[in-house]
Structure formats: structure tokens, C-alpha cells
Amino acid sequence: MRIIPRVLFGICLVLLAVSACSSSSALPDEKSELPTVVVTYSVLGNIVEQLVGDAATVTTLIPDGQDPHEFEPSAKDIESLNNANIVVSNGLDFEEGLEETLNNVKTAGVNVFMAGDHITVRELSEDEHDHGAFDPHLWLSPAAMLEMLPELSKAIGAAIGADLSVQLETLSAELTALDTQIQEKIGGVKCELVSGHDEMGYFADRYGCEVIGAVIPSLSTTSESSAGELADLKAEIETHGVPAIFTGLGTSPAVAEQLASELGVKAVTLSTHFLDSAATYQEFMMRMTNQIAEALG
Template structure:
């Protein structure tokens, strides 16, 4: 997603390389030697930040001897939400580089606008001759994000308020829930990272919530195994609907750009819950 935003702003003035391929889990990605070389030679390194990339990014930057001034953690300046307060937070997530904030801000297009503004500003600092291009492209893409936000707000009106309950593979839809009036009931993996394995007690608690609230669907993700979600769905009689959450899809998926991914996901959510 970040590479898609940078391409939109930078157009043909910028050469963009995405470390993560479509369908890759950004929480658990492991870079190779070629990635170290690419990062070492980059003028700017744009990341989501807020711990999404975890400890692997810190190791990559260290191995590439990257100047911290070249690293732009976009999530730091988008008014991030705090992650859910859970007993399991603390040592385990700190070891993996995850902080207290929820990094999945791209589920709110208006927060993405703030990230795009940062991209335009930092590209202009590195390439002052292109500043006008970056500003113009950023403003144009911002209008598309406004349209996406308005389109999403309109489409979710098809879902009755009592059915606006979200259960996911991991806690990835909190920004979407906050922006568009949904309740994030819970997740099969109860945390903002995909790296945890839920306990039997946590799965039992989620199963009880789904039954009590009448949640009809569990939204799984292209980057996460469906095994546990299918087990919960079997216990509760809920359906499974897959979303592109933490990664774009391949060119055949209809979700290979950020805006196409969001439109695809919103359509799936609306069709599942209306």
C-alpha cells in the first residue's frame, strides 16, 4: 500500500521498490540480502510505522546502515488509535517491536490523506525541482481519497445498525469501525499483530460473544491462515468472508491498488452484512 501511495505522488519522477510483495504479511516478513542492498541505496524509506513492520524492519535498517533521517514512518502523524487494551500486551509484543498504537490506519481514507501529505512533503525535500509535481499529485490523489471516503459512507448505509458488528482474523478493522460506525466485536487472534496464537480461553470467549451478539460473519484475511476462523465458524454457525487487509492483492484480484482494495473490501462487507 505504501508503495502505491508513493507512486501516486511521485509519478515518473520517482523509482519505487516495494519490499513486500502482494499477499505478504507485513507483521512477519523476513527480508533478504537483496532487500538490505535496496534499502542501503534508497534516498527515502517509507514505512507504515506504529510497529506494523515489527522487529524485522529495525534489523533491516541496522544491516543496511540506513540513516534514520531517511526513514519516514507515516503512521506517526495520522492521529493513530490506541490498540485494544489486553492482558497479553507487554513483553511479548515489545519483543517483536509492536507499540501501543494500532498501525492499520489505511482503513480510514482520511488518515491516508495525512500520509500522502507527508509523502509529498518528504519527496519535495529530497527533490526540490519536483515539489510542484508532488504537491499537485498529492492534492489530486487526496481528492480520490475523499471520493473513496464518501463512497464508503454511502455504501455502508445499506447495513442496518444492529448488523454492523465485525469479527476478524486479527484486530485490523478498528479504524474502519471508528470511521464508519461499526462495532469491532473481537478477533480470532486477539491483537494488532498476526504473530500470536490465541489461547483456548480466548477462543471460547470469542465464540460466546458471537453467539450472544448474533454476529453473522467472520472476516478472514488473505495473509492469515483460516484454520482457527473456520473452527470458530463451525462452532457458531457463522459464514466466512475473506478480505484483503494488510496487503494488496495481485493484478488479477481486483485489489491491486489501495483504492481498488478498499472498494473491494467494502463491497464484500456490505454484501455480507446487509
């Protein structure tokens, strides 16, 4: 009669072990079954990551260091886009090499959120209409990102079946604080900007800066500057006494450095299109702001 309890005890131990193994083996499956959000570039991708938290897997399509203006998707990239619960892109002709693919993905039934459709877009003057009617560099203003955030939260929440209201409130407060920090930092300098290409419009409009010109006088890095345009820029820099030229993505370092050397001003490299070493969008924006303030101060 004493054998039965021992047998039952042994059976229970086996069942518990099997149950434990089953539970642990289910964890990777649960993770792989998370909904997916594909974002075109890292700056916008980090905003999405902060908004989504652990409710979805967020993938950035364009690697840091590659020009979003020129990036073209691989077959694997196209597969990722087609398998996403929602795709988040900048729009406004920013991801030029992705436009056809994004249209195809949208036609196939994938949710595609265009950030540029949900902000007050900066319209261009007549002489700026070389690359579309609107400026795509919206992420360089936290106020623009803040304006877009509620609709982004709504779209992603619906696509992945999650309530993102808590994250929305937290991120909105952080972007509001970031906007104030930038205003205070830039308010202490004479903010006249010469950039690599025409990328600083949203930043300038928001923080009271004047854009003097650009090494590449175009919204796209795929354009080039003529000798006459560089001569005009040199004259403007001399007239305004601008102490620094800010260069980066798509700008020839040799051209910018030669121009800076001829004028006796600084050539400062800014990361304006991807996070690089910055951990968050907030850190990315403050790093850029501090560089600008230091160079102009």
C-alpha cells in the first residue's frame, strides 16, 4: 500500500517537469508572435520605439549611415514591409527610392502611416521648389513630431491591437520639455545657419534662426551645387559674418572644408538624418543643438 503514494509522487514530478519545459519553450514563440512595426529611418524609428514599448517589435529599414534620399530596398526589405502590421515612413518625397515600394505595399493592404500627412508642413518659396512642394525634414522640430504623435499613436495602436495612451502621454511630455530646452539653448546665440543642404528649415522656423544658405542649395542630397551657387554662398557668409558651416549627409567634406578655409570659419559636421551614437531622439536633438550653439556662440 505504501508503493502507490511513491508512484503518484513520481508521476507528479514528471508532469511538473514536462509542464516547466513546455512553458519555457513557449517564450520564444510568444516573442516571435509580437506584431511588427517597420519604420523607414532611425530617428523616426526611435520615436516609434518609445511609443510602442514592448507591445510590438520595431524594425528600422534604412541603416544608419545610408542616405534615406537614395536608399533602395532589397528583396528582404520588401518582404519585411509586406509582412508588417504597419509601416511608418516620413513621406513628403523624403524616401525617394522607397516610394514605389511603399505604394505597392499599401495597395497590397498593409497599413502605411506617412508622418508628413499629420503635421503643419513647411511650404517652400518659389525659388526652393526644386524638389517637391514641401520640406520633408520634419523631424528636426520636436514641435512637428509632437503634432504628429497622437495620430501616430492611434494608427499604431489600431494596427497592433494595443492601448498606447500611457506611452503617448509620457512621450508628449518629454518632447514638450525638449522643445523648451532647445529654445533656451538657441535663444542665447545669434542663430544664422549655413548647412550642407536645405535641411534646417523646420529647426530655423521653430527656434528663430535665419537660414543663410546651403552648400547644396536643394532639399535633396542627390543634387549638386554649381560654381556660381558656391560663389553666391561665399558672398552671403561674408556679408552676414557667419562663423560656421554645418555639413553632413551628402555634402562633400572637401568642398565644405575648402569653403570654410577660404572664409576663415569653422566646418562642423552635424548628424541630422540618423541617430548615430545617440540613444534616443531626445539625445539626438540636444546633441545637434549643443553643436550649433557652441559653433555660433
